[in-house]
Amino acid sequence: MGLRVKVEKRVDVPKWLPAVTAIGAVILAFIIAGLIFKFIGGKPLVALRFFYQAVFGSWAAFSDTMVKATPLIIVGLACAVAFKMRLWNIGAEGQFYAGAFGASLVVLIPIVPMNSPKIVVIGLMILMGMLFGAIWGFIPGFLKAKYNVNEIITTLMLNYIAILWNNFWIFDKWSDAGFQMTPTFDRVAWLPRLADYAKEYKIFSGITLHMGVLFGIVAAFVVWWIFKYSRWGYEIKLIGDNPKAARYAGVNIVRNIILVMTFSGALAGLAGMSEIGGVVHRLQESISPGYGFTGIIVAWLAKLNPFMIIIVSILFGGLIVAGREIQPSGLSFLLQGIILFILISSDVLLRYKIRIVRTEEEAV
Amino acid sequence: MSSTVPAVEMKDIVIRFPGVLANDHVNLTLERGNIHALLGENGAGKSTLMNALAGLYKPVSGTTLVNGELVDFNSPRDAIAKGIGMVHQHFMLVPTQTVTENILLGMDKPRFFMNLRKYDQKILELQEQYGLHVDPTSKIWQLSVGEQQRVEILKTLYRGANILIMDEPTAVLAPQEIDELMRNMRLMADQGKSIIFITHKLHEVISIADRLTVLRKGKVTAEGRSMQGVTKEKLAQLMVGREVLFSVKKEPRKPGKIVLELDNVFAKNDKYLPALIDVSLDVRSGEILGIAGVGGNGQSELAEVITGLRACSGSIKINDQEVSNQPPINAIKRGVSHIPEDRTSVGTAPNLSITENSIMKGYTNNPIGNGWSINFAKAHEYARNLKEKYNILAPSVQTPVGKLSGGNLQKVILAREISSEPLLMVAMQPTRGLDVGAIEAIQILLLQQRGAGTAILLISEELDELFTLSDRIAVISDGKIMGIVDAEEADINEIGLMMTGSTVRE
Numbered sequence: 056m057g058l059r060v061k062v063e064k065r066v067d068v069p070k071w072l073p074a075v076t077a078i079g080a081v082i083l084a085f086i087i088a089g090l091i092f093k094f095i096g097g098k099p100l101v102a103l104r105f106f107y108q109a110v111f112g113s114w115a116a117f118s119d120t121m122v123k124a125t126p127l128i129i130v131g132l133a134c135a136v137a138f139k140m141r142l143w144n145i146g147a148e149g150q151f152y153a154g155a156f157g158a159s160l161v162v163l164i165p166i167v168p169m170n171s172p173k174i175v176v177i178g179l180m181i182l183m184g185m186l187f188g189a190i191w192g193f194i195p196g197f198l199k200a201k202y203n204v205n206e207i208i209t210t211l212m213l214n215y216i217a218i219l220w221n222n223f224w225i226f227d228k229w230s231d232a233g234f235q236m237t238p239t240f241d242r243v244a245w246l247p248r249l250a251d252y253a254k255e256y257k258i259f260s261g262i263t264l265h266m267g268v269l270f271g272i273v274a275a276f277v278v279w280w281i282f283k284y285s286r287w288g289y290e291i292k293l294i295g296d297n298p299k300a301a302r303y304a305g306v307n308i309v310r311n312i313i314l315v316m317t318f319s320g321a322l323a324g325l326a327g328m329s330e331i332g333g334v335v336h337r338l339q340e341s342i343s344p345g346y347g348f349t350g351i352i353v354a355w356l357a358k359l360n361p362f363m364i365i366i367v368s369i370l371f372g373g374l375i376v377a378g379r380e381i382q383p384s385g386l387s388f389l390l391q392g393i394i395l396f397i398l399i400s401s402d403v404l405l406r407y408k409i410r411i412v413r414t415e416e417e418a419v
Numbered sequence: 420m421s422s423t424v425p426a427v428e429m430k431d432i433v434i435r436f437p438g439v440l441a442n443d444h445v446n447l448t449l450e451r452g453n454i455h456a457l458l459g460e461n462g463a464g465k466s467t468l469m470n471a472l473a474g475l476y477k478p479v480s481g482t483t484l485v486n487g488e489l490v491d492f493n494s495p496r497d498a499i500a501k502g503i504g505m506v507h508q509h510f511m512l513v514p515t516q517t518v519t520e521n522i523l524l525g526m527d528k529p530r531f532f533m534n535l536r537k538y539d540q541k542i543l544e545l546q547e548q549y550g551l552h553v554d555p556t557s558k559i560w561q562l563s564v565g566e567q568q569r570v571e572i573l574k575t576l577y578r579g580a581n582i583l584i585m586d587e588p589t590a591v592l593a594p595q596e597i598d599e600l601m602r603n604m605r606l607m608a609d610q611g612k613s614i615i616f617i618t619h620k621l622h623e624v625i626s627i628a629d630r631l632t633v634l635r636k637g638k639v640t641a642e643g644r645s646m647q648g649v650t651k652e653k654l655a656q657l658m659v660g661r662e663v664l665f666s667v668k669k670e671p672r673k674p675g676k677i678v679l680e681l682d683n684v685f686a687k688n689d690k691y692l693p694a695l696i697d698v699s700l701d702v703r704s705g706e707i708l709g710i711a712g713v714g715g716n717g718q719s720e721l722a723e724v725i726t727g728l729r730a731c732s733g734s735i736k737i738n739d740q741e742v743s744n745q746p747p748i749n750a751i752k753r754g755v756s757h758i759p760e761d762r763t764s765v766g767t768a769p770n771l772s773i774t775e776n777s778i779m780k781g782y783t784n785n786p787i788g789n790g791w792s793i794n795f796a797k798a799h800e801y802a803r804n805l806k807e808k809y810n811i812l813a814p815s816v817q818t819p820v821g822k823l824s825g826g827n828l829q830k831v832i833l834a835r836e837i838s839s840e841p842l843l844m845v846a847m848q849p850t851r852g853l854d855v856g857a858i859e860a861i862q863i864l865l866l867q868q869r870g871a872g873t874a875i876l877l878i879s880e881e882l883d884e885l886f887t888l889s890d891r892i893a894v895i896s897d898g899k900i901m902g903i904v905d906a907e908e909a910d911i912n913e914i915g916l917m918m919t920g921s922t923v924r925e
């Protein structure tokens with residue numbers, strides 16, 4: 056008599072299972088990372104505590120985490136909208152830069168005088184950021200819809216164009232005393248931060264959380280509503296699941312490809328604007344450490360669910376913050392890698408049931 | 420091993436899916452060298468039972484003996500090792516590879532160097548033995564459907580199968596190919612192979628089976644009975660649990676004004692070859708115009724030009740308004756409903772729910788479509804009504820349609836297409852692959868639609884069906900209409916002749 060592991064196909068997936076496996080996967084990733092810590096001579100529990108302190112330890116720490124999560128939330132949503140229709144927009148990075156550029160124009164041209172009310176300046180920056188991101192999404196969308204040009208290639212290439220375009224302006228035209236950055240924006244073009252209210256509320260002193268996080272939360276609700284209740288969301292789902300059936304049902308596929316890519320680009324552009332207005336406060340090189348690409352991973356891990364995107368973004372934001380605090384900083388990437396690896400593998404549990412059986416049952 | 424030991428003995432098999440008892444203490448005994456028909460409606464549990472025998476599912480309880488030996492399969496590999504091979508309805512072949520390459524695919528030998536010529540020879544020998552002729556050096560895409568099926572059978576035989584499970588093998592075949600397959604099956608059985616033959620078609624059972632088992636709603640209603648004295652009517656009753664009319668009653672027609680009019684329509688197929696050549700026809704309200712023809716003679720293209728899915732030249736008018744070369748939404752808005760040939764790849768979105776699939780054509784209309792949003796409460800209510808009215812068997816309207824059986828999937832499409840109260844209905848192969856009970860239900864629905872004044876263009880490869888339902892029959896061959904005849908005066912031989920391309924009369 057002995058025991059044997061048996062793998063069976065699941066016929067249905069209980070509703071709670073995806074959440075449980077995801078949480079289990081993250082815990083397991085921490086355990087494995089801890090073992091590696093131990094192996095290389097570290098103290099895993101101390102490191103974990105430190106990690107926790109760096110990410111959630113205080114309001115200031117948590118605010119840092121949220122600041123890093125903010126662009127991921129918005130970019131993750133941008134990717135989710137496109138992925139829902141099986142449009143592989145991997146150009147969120149470029150759309151992010153385009154959005155940052157568009158928002159910066161408001162200040163750098165300037166479109167309105169810098170003594171205008173804050174609401175006008177910020178409002179315009181939001182509009183311009185989304186507009187430029189939208190243009191950057193529209194181009195591959197149009198090419199795909201009209202000429203069936205593979206959007207993976209075009210969005211990827213447009214990333215480089217957007218980054219180099221930005222570089223041209225900050226190296227030459229708007230360079231601040233020869234540095235590869237523009238001068239710092241006037242405070243009127245800064246997104247409101249909690250720290251701005253430190254005088255009235257002591258608790259907010261040093262809290263860098265800015266208004267961009269609200270954009271993320273509002274965007275999540277909007278995307279959720281679109282997916283769940285809107286006519287457009289229904290068309291997106293239909294095209295994503297079976298384009299032939301969508302065409303047969305009279306859905307205008309050409310128009311939807313353009314619309315979805317444009318909307319996805321506009322969201323990514325909003326993320327760029329939020330980063331410019333909330334964190335960097337000027338246009339410079341490498342405003343994004345790859346948010347546009349991490350957003351792809353975030354959208355997938357969240358299974359395109361807008362609220363899960365917020366949670367996954369916070370986790371990844373925490374990892375970015377921790378990477379700054381923990382030495383060597385590569386350990387954070389290690390943890391990121393392990394989490395990804397295990398989360399993706401844990402999908403197997405959603406499709407298969409694993410049981411342990413006695414071998415004697417088997418041999419009857 | 421004595422020859423009296425049955426090839427397969429399944430006893431008290433219970434297979435449960437959430438909310439469904441798919442197999443409820445099912446017994447099945449397959450004698451060696453027999454052709455055993457397994458009959459049942461869609462969703463009766465035939466495929467489930469056979470998937471268990473092929474190692475794809477595991478029964479909750481029950482025992483399976485193969486050649487008298489108790490087995491417990493954990494994977495299809497285990498089943499193959501015991502000589503069980505399944506020929507699936509949908510072929511699993513690589514189109515760009517040769518017959519031999521496809522047969523060798525996944526085998527341990529040859530390991531590295533493909534000495535194809537040697538294997539071609541081996542496969543020819545196998546073909547000779549069972550009469551399954553197909554050139555081993557041909558590429559799959561060059562073969563007809565019947566030949567591809569022979570490759571599938573050869574694949575299982577090459578892997579040493581002695582027990583063959585054939586899942587609705589005739590569903591995809593033309594009549595001549597069916598005769599050929601029947602001869603091959605008999606030849607294999609005579610040489611000691613045991614065959615389980617899943618089908619819906621009663622006359623096939625009567626003409627070829629040695630024994631038969633009938634399932635109804637997961638239970639056995641006839642266990643391994645011999646074929647003596649079995650009639651079509653008896654079989655239908657065992658399957659459906661009630662008497663089935665083989666010829667639905669048709670009211671006399673009251674054709675009204677012309678709804679659909681095609682004039683000199685030309686169209687190309689996906690390979691840019693002429694698919695419709697100078698097609699002219701008309702359909703009146705309250706009338707069914709049948710289109711007869713061997714598959715692939717322009718029928719799909721005909722349905723597509725009318726529904727706006729394909730470009731064409733010439734004139735297509737619906738209620739005197741030109742509709743050709745307009746987007747599909749225009750046809751839908753003019754009251755054209757369409758039962759597509761391919762219900763899974765065109766007619767439905769598999770991962771979306773019954774609700775989402777049933778509002779596919781009308782999601783922009785009030786009260787379900789509500790400006791920018793969709794009222795899903797109303798949509799679910801609407802879908803629940805359809806589910807009840809059309810007797811769609813599913814746990815709920817939230818079930819993804821990909822999980823429904825063929826018959827129920829077709830009912831979802833029909834429910835959707837009929838409930839829009841269409842002016843014109845283009846129905847392509849509406850009963851293909853369905854069982855007698857479902858065929859009858861769908862034919863009655865079509866006739867009710869005709870009674871309600873809808874103009875119906877019925878494209879079918881089943882001549883019986885065309886004769887039962889149509890008022891007039893047009894025959895299409897090589898994209899040309901060979902003639903249009905009155906169904907009551909039509910002679911089946913005449914139609915058959917026209918289908919082969921000879922014009923009998925204009």
